[in-house]
Amino acid sequence: MKKRTALGITLFGLAVHSQAVFAAEELNVVCSAEQSWCDLMVAGFEEQTGVEVAMVRKSTGEALAQVRAESKNPKIDVWWGGTGDPHLIAASEGLTQASGVDTTDLLGWSVNLSNISDGKTVGIYAGALGLAYNSELLSEKNMKAPACWKDLVDVQYAGEIQVANPNSSGTAYTELATFVQLFGEDEAFSLLADIGKNVNQYTKSGSAPSKAAGRGETAISIGFMHDMVKLASSGFPLVIVAPCEGTGYEVGAVSIIDKAKNLESAKKWVQYSLDPATQSRSVEVGAYQVPSNSKSTVAPESPDLATIKLIDYDFATYGSTDTRERLLSRWDADVKNAPKN
């Protein structure tokens, strides 16, 4: 009798113990895309792999700040989503590690990102920079629709253009770098200063101008086209313009944090996020970015990167800290406080 009780207790103890060991497969994700997209990714990943995922959404800046602060003892395993620059910075600071994922099916801009960073970050989606205008407001004010970057200099748009501040927004920095690559540095800054005469506010956040344009707070916004598509498809009177001179783009990325505690699961996540089946689902939550896997299906509403005149964006140069600091301090001097029309 006694023996049996003892045996029972031992078995129970073993069961509890083993449970504790096997339930341990988990993954901590910081997600810099939209909440609903993050939720979708987590649900799909959990279903497919059985790994328990804890996810928190943070903007790219916040995520980078946290990864930096936690570098000695990271609590996050994977950083998914968000524009590629901060991912590249994290890679160059040694905050992330190579995932060793297979990139054969990926599109060129995605592989490019991986190559620049020694495989520490991989592109998962791309989105082009563009213009949007509020069609109702524009007709009410009898303004012509802009078609090119240079049109924005026109005095008729005085106080009607909104764009983010590149010091705080990655979107706006992409715009700044695009201008420099399109027009050359000196002309770019004089153009930006001229457009600046019509700018009513340099917002902190990159997606704010398009939202303001959607609600009619401003007539014209500069930002990422997929954000505009999402606003337009949810009903706002936004018309999206791919500027005639050509435009730059961002690449959303995924990175595994250096010293990640759940490295295997993290690798699974990277694999999962590049899978065509996964990428094709993004449209379910209104993410109109172009997926990086060539086999993924692209939503019809997505801006077709083939028809847009895309520049050959130099992520290595314009993502480097030196170039960045130089361009931003020049922006502060030449553009920020330019007189208004």
Added chain:
Amino acid sequence: MNTKSASVKLDNVTKNYGAVTAVINLTLAIKAGELVTLLGPSGCGKTTMLRMIAGLEEVTSGSIQFNDLDVTDQSATYRNVAMVFQSYALFPHMSVLDNVSYGLSVSGFEKKKIKAKALAGLAMVGLTGYESRMPSELSGGQQQRVAVARAVVLEPEVLLFDEPLSNLDAKLRRHVREEIRQIQQELGLTAVYVTHDQEEAMAVSDKIVVMQRGEIAQAGSPSDLYQSPESAFIADFIGDANVIPCTTVSTDKNTAVISVDGVLINSTAAKTISTPLNLVVHPQNIRVSNEESTTSLAGKIQHAAFLGSHIEYEVKTEVATLFVIDNQMQSRYQKDDSVFAHLPKNKTSLVPA
């Protein structure tokens, strides 16, 4: 007699607040069951002294003993004292009964006993039936009695009163002070009582300690202080005595002949007869009349007040303005009348000037 009452001994107690010295080297012994009053003008250190006995202030140097037990390093919580505050300090959120029960319940009595004791305490101060009232629903006198009951039910070794009557009207004051005295005597409590009112002090005390600038000016029974003051300050402070400059004419063992502006009178000899001297005469011992005598000083009525039971005069003479109380009320003088003030042949005392 309450067996719990303790004797209190203060030994060379000094209290400094930074550079200010509130009490200087004070030594005092209080017998068990005695009511001692600390009397003095404001700022004399009497309240500080009381708070040191309570344990609310630390002594800077010296020691305090209850029943020969040194309590100097004990805080108020652990000293077996209770205090009645000038502001009563009734807890506004507790009923009368809860206020009275408070000390008992924090001392860990059982519930039944607490209630019985608290009710007995309230009965003692005549507040039976007021248990469930809030303090704000009581008159000043009633609040005062609750405060007394709250302190007394603890049967403290030492009961302390900090100007307990100063917020009451005159009539009530007389009444409550008698009650306090009665309760104290009935229970045989050792009590220390602070007041600045000499009449109150005389009425309740076994012993009065008059303090001046942090030191004891004189201590003794009320009659001692009244009849043989040791200084002009005491004479003035206790009983509003006239203090008249004088010179010694001759002395023998027990008496002295004194000259006040030429008027010779006998007086009990002071311990040290020195000059200059002051003669202490209580106001009711001076007589005012139209006739001159060997002990009279000529003067003029400066102020006269009819107070029903007696008349008060101020008579200006060559040596001093005399304060006179006429209990006989046989004649009435008006302001500016010329009169003679007759000094008594005895009932006077001498203090150094």
Added chain:
Amino acid sequence: MKNKSLLWLLFGATGACLLPWYALEDGFWAFTWIRSLSDPEYPSALVLILEQSHWWLMPPLVALVAGFIAIMLPMGRKGLSRMLIAVSLLGSFFVIVQGFAIGLNEPKIFLSLLEGSSAANGQPGLGVGAIMLIASFLYLLTIGIAGLKKGTADIFIIGLIGTIITLVGVFVFFPIAHVLITAFETADGGYGASRFFSRYFSGEVWGLNCLVGDGVCGPAINSVFLATMTGVGTTLLGLTFALIATRTRFRAKRLLRILTVLPIITPPFVIGLALILLFGRAGVVTEWSYALFDIEKSRWLYGFTGVYLSQLLSFTPIAFLVMIGVVEGVSPSMEEASQTMRATQWQTFTQVSLPLMRPGLANAFLLGFIESLADFGNPLVLGGDFSVLSTEIYFAIVGAVADTSRAAVLGMVLLTLTITAFLFQRWWLGKKSYATVTGKADSGQNSGLNSGLKWACYLVAIPWAVFTAIVYCMIVYGSFVKLWGYDNSFTLEHYISTFGVKTEGGLRFVGSAWDSYITTLQIASIAAPLTALLGLLTAYVLVRQRFAGKDLFEFSTMLSFAIPGTVVGISYILAFNVPPIELTGTGIILIIAFMFRNMPVGVRGGIAAMSQLDKSLDEASITLGANSFTTLRRVIAPLLGPAILAALIYSFVRAITSVSAVIFLVSAKHNMATSFIVGRVENGEFGIAIAYSTVLIITMLAAILLLQLIVGKRKLRKDTRVQNTENKTRLVQANI
């Protein structure tokens, strides 16, 4: 004394010998360590020394044993006290040194000493056993200090002061030190002062170009201007509401109270968004005034005006909560005294009541000022090009050029401003006594307001209340429309996607917000009572006790409030990510951050309320044989009803609505509601953000009502009696 020492020694011994020394992966509350006390996975210090040769844990245990020996020895009080102090100082020193010396993965200092030992693999952060040992040393220290002092020294009070100092030291100074060190970082990663000073005094920060010339002012100047305006504005509005609530017979008082409390329970960004929808260029009011009066649609809202408006809306309730306690606390007899001296109601108010409310006014202003300085949600949404320090700091950390050092310097600027405001307040209040609730029961009536003042109050308060009401209607309305500001057709979609439940196969919470909602409520309900307790105990110590270094102590408790949430968040990550104290990724770090960020409000409120309680009440209790703890519990705490309520409500609500500190501290497992909402706002999903906010607002309202029921009102006078002027007049007429 020996008994108390023995108790704490045993407590420490339990921690050292029985409980796990290191922090646990699952967290303490998983209680896995209970079923496996002997399990080598969760070893105590004793087991570590004996079995895993962690010899560096010996010295603290030796100190503990020395403590036991000390109380066995026949020694005088002074001698034992000195022994205890020595033992506890040495013991805690050894614990701290070993904690910093051996990091997570390798030794950090004393490398040669530790080389080759079992320390080479590092060690995790301190766990429950270590914390118990440190606590035992702390209280042995305070017992020792109390033993050395004579007279009224009270072990409870000294222990309390010791606890607060230790907690503030660990959770305020230690993390802040990390950030300050960062402020002195030079460009090449070294440390130096020259860059710090040039950045600190730079024209970019302090520029006055908006006053002279046509440029913009520096963020420091903008912040000071905004904060001063907000401080003055909220104090006046708060006073107005407090007067109406306590001194008039205004009928809709309850409604007014709810309206004044609403903004405090509103998650960030929401007020700003509502203002945009009302007054923005495409806002309702703007459209109407364009249609009706042909007023040009402009962007006036973006900039100082909008931020000021939203800050007034947001922070008036805090001023109200401070003011109402103070206005209620003014003793009626003072006002009656004034009236009997032939003062009119107006003269009574301006010359008696108002000066007596000075501590309240000063505290309300200080809170408004500091809140405005640290506020980050409103300037973010409505600031336009009006830049203030808090947003500058945030973007210095998360912006395209992440520069923690610059953020730290700006944080220092902000800190300087707060300290200045704090000192100014001290100077203005001076050393006057404002005690009006004495032990002498007060049965008078508070003076009513004269009709001019009453109507002035109504004129200010009612439109403001209506305005607030409209803003909130907009918020609720916004949660039920498809596309706020564009497609106004009715929908329940936002609620379903956030708080949907499915009943098939048992109740399932499928909405996306449930996780963060439940975490938020859990953390807020743990943090609130702890915060209130800590704040009020600190206030008690500050008001009622005299001790050396009190001013410094008071200042240090205010410090965490003065530092912007963003900086707090970063500093907590820097300080508590690695052993000896490893808290990141847990819910505890959120609770602690809330406690020390919101404690100052409890402290200020407690100080204001307690300085109105006459000291003779404490003394009466003490002479009646109660100790300080009983006095605090039975006399002071019940009389602080409103202050306790305010502190509880405030800390609960702040834990739910604060965002700036939280952004960096939320983890995958412990996500907070605000961080979820901010994400939605960023993505333009206003409907969902607003729907979630509405649910939070309702939750908090319910919680506040519940708290009000539990804590109750302070019963000083049987009921609040306000003189009714009309009644009096009628009586006078009847007499004639």
